[in-house]
Amino acid sequence: MRGRNDHAGDSTGDEPDEALTPPSHEDGGDFSLLPLKKDHASRPLWINPHNRHIILEGFSPIAEQAMDFLVAIAEPVSRPAHIHEYQLTMYSLFAAVSVGLQPTDILEVLNRLSKSPIPQSIVDFVLDNTKSFGKVKLVLKQNKYFIESAHPDVLRMLLRDEVIGKARITEAERSQQQNGNNRLEVLGRAAAPSRGNLVIPGTSGARQAGQGVNGSGGIVREPPGTKSAASNAAANAAAASGDVGAAGGTLNDADLFSSIIGMDDEADGLGASGGNEDEEDMVHSFEVREEATEEVRRRCNDIGYPMLEEYDFRNDHSNPDLEIDLKPVTQIRPYQEKSLSKMFGNGRARSGIIVLPCGAGKTLVGITAACTIKKSCLVLATSSVSVMQWKREFMQWSNIQDHQISVFTADQKEKFTSAAGIVVSTYSMVANTGKRSHSSQKMMNFLESREWGFILLDEVHVVPASMFRRVLTKIKAHSKLGLTATLVREDEKIDELNFLVGPKLYEANWMDLAAKGHIATVQCAEVWCPMTPEFYREYLREKSRKRMLLYCMNPNKFQACQFLINYHENRGDKIIVFSDNVYALEAYAKKLNKLFIHGGIPQTERMRVLQHFQHNPTINTIFLSKVGDTSIDLPEATCLIQISSHFGSRRQEAQRLGRILRAKRRSEDGFNAFFYSLVSTDTSEMYYSSRRQAFLVSQGYAYRCITKLTGLQEMDDLILKTREEQIELLQSVLIANDSAADVGKDMAGAGGWEEEGYGGASSSGNRRIGAAPSSFKAKRSTGTLDALSGAGTMSYVERNKSANRTLAKERHPIFKKHYNQK
Secondary structure (H helix, E strand, C coil): CCCEECCCCCCCCCCCHHHCCCCCCCCCCCCCCCEECCCHHHCCEEECCCCCEEEEECCCCCHHHHHHHHHHHCEEEECCCCEEEEECCHHHHHHHHHCCCCHHHHHHHHHHHECCCCCHHHHHHHHHHHCCCCCCEEEEECCEEEEEECCHHHHHHHHHCHHHHHHECCHHHCCCCCCCCCCCEEEEECCCCCCCCCCCCCCCHHHHCCCCECCCCCECCCCCCCCCHHHHHHHHHHHHHCCCCCHHHCCCHHHHHHHHCCCCHHHHCCCCCCCCHHHHCEEEEEEECHHHHHHHHHHHHHCCCCCECEECHHHCCCCCCCCCCECCCCCCCHHHHHHHHHHCCCCCEECEEEECCCCCCHHHHHHHHHHHHCCCEEEEECCHHHHHHHHHHHHHHECCCHHHEEEECCCCECCCCCCCCEEEEEHHHHHCCCCCCHHHHHHHHHHHCCCEEEEEEECHHHCCCCCCCHHHHHCCEEEEEEEECCCCCCCCCHHHHHHHCCCEEEECCHHHHHHCCCECCEEEEEEEECCCHHHHHHHHHCCHHHHHHHHHCCHHHHHHHHHHHHHHHHCCCCEEEECCCHHHHHHHHHHHCCEEECCCCCHHHHHHHHHHHHHCCCCCEEEECHHHCCCCCCCCCCEEEECCCCCCCHHHHHHHHHHHCECCCCCECCECEEEEEEEECCCHHHHHHHHHCHHHHHCCCCEEEECCCCCCCCCCCCCCCCHHHHHHHHHHHHCCCHHHHCCCCCCCCCCCCCECCECCCCCCCCCCCCCCCCCCCCCCCCCCHHHHCCHHHCCCCCCCHHHHHCCHHHCCHHHHCCCCCC
């Protein structure tokens, strides 16, 4: 971008509102006519008036502080080392308003950080998309859902809407009759939430204040009202820009930025002398049907009134408290504390999503949130292995007792015995709509019959799936928190999380955390493996499905995988090899004599393999199918090799990288973890590979292309070295059935390893679905008793006159008499 610096004296720094309109020009990509402020060199932002993209100079002295502000109001697009790109969207502004930012303050800070006056199109976009935010709330009271607002005219407008009006429960449908059919129920005056005694366990400020240890064994921490790094960020930004804030009666730098980004009581209007005007008004509401809540959320989102979900858990006396706190040894990292402050910033629990890299401690953030709310909590994960990991983490980091936490999976169906407790389950177990066993149905009745103070959604990017989204309508929860590292989906349903769960509350910068040592520093590389002539000839001849298997089973890819495994095992690394294709997974593992896990491996065997990998010094490599993409904790892993993947899935690439992102003790040449993606050249895998890398590249990672592995041909035990061995492998690939050639097909399904109702075993003792294609070829089909007796293959037709008449015209006249047909 370029800008024109006006003559000295013509610009006063921050221009008044009437000067915010950029000069008109026909070329939408030419910004040379935008006037630059006199001190533009100290301001780090460029604002594109056409596509609402914001460019941040990452080398600016105040870049880190400006970054905190931009993450709160915009969506990160790309964040490499020196230039960051963000985009203002309706959803990002919704998230900004939900954490307490005001539209005028957003524009004020943007103007202070921008090199040129804010374009009028940006001003209009911010004001138009925030004027209705925060006026409507969805509240759960006594197991019933209410739409709440302090603005009666807004509720009347919603009632006149065709979709929302039909979802309302009228007085005639309620047991307690009220006069009138469309009148609003006045719930009373809602007191402004007081935050003075709100504590977030695990923060460091309480120890500095000398608050010590509480009676439950946990540490009483300071409230999240301490001045965050973001407040200092913006204050430094303002100081660098030379703004004094005196003109027009605006706040000074410290006050302005504390009120916008900081969490001070007085600045937020939640102290003794202030209060939210909406909170002081009479709150009106009407009840909506439980099964229509998702549709109502979507409709409110479409008409520009997205609903906030907040839970005043400290004033909830109808639901029993859960005695839980973090152990005294537990400490929260600064970015974890910042993400929690976004959730509890106004003294209530906001529903929303926190995005942290894999290995950055998302589990501890969820546990700390549960310790803050102190109500019954439901935790949902993607697999039974991650369920056991969540239970173990709760026991490790908090003082929860064993009788207060239970597990609901295909193998275990427990209830906590106390008045309040924690249940850890999977999306598949809760979302199943098929027939359940008696014990499963009892457990589901238990989950659906009570109010949950808190529902924790691990890997929340799976929620928009048609099956998993049923969870949010079945379970009645006051507040929801989604945790993920990859807020992306290839089906473009990720925006639906804004009304299914809530806005994005916080997103961390991967490269920033790596630079500070919170996650591993990873070297990413793409290894090019040429196709052998025989394999490439068949690749050009075969159909698309068999083509995928051919480039996965490329002999040169076998050899590259063997070389990298030997190299890193000699360095003392723990290695994970990923393959979406189960046929290729078994072939590689058996050829290299390594342990492997896929959907057909029983649960006990999987746990045994994972235990050996973590604690046995002789087991340094395991092969995993896509069942290990998410929610598997292997902190010892330092090297990852990918031989087969699911087409162009950006999410899968990032999730697999996350298996080695745990902070490492080793540091060699600046990198302590390695990620290799083996790609067969001149195939469609090259195209998919470039698409898969898009998310990680936007996070700042760079891929090296390795075209030759020095020393590979000198290996003594190199596999598939002769042409005869390669042709034998090719023959086995060509005779493989279509299910084996289906890359990306794992019998366990995308959602988990073995879940009831979703590609897994049920409690009634049915066989576990999930065997590899080579060992599980049975299939179910509808049929009749005649077919079971063999009649389906007999050469006669049942004497069904109505059916036989339709065949009359096709029969020879000789046979018509036999069938009594004329």
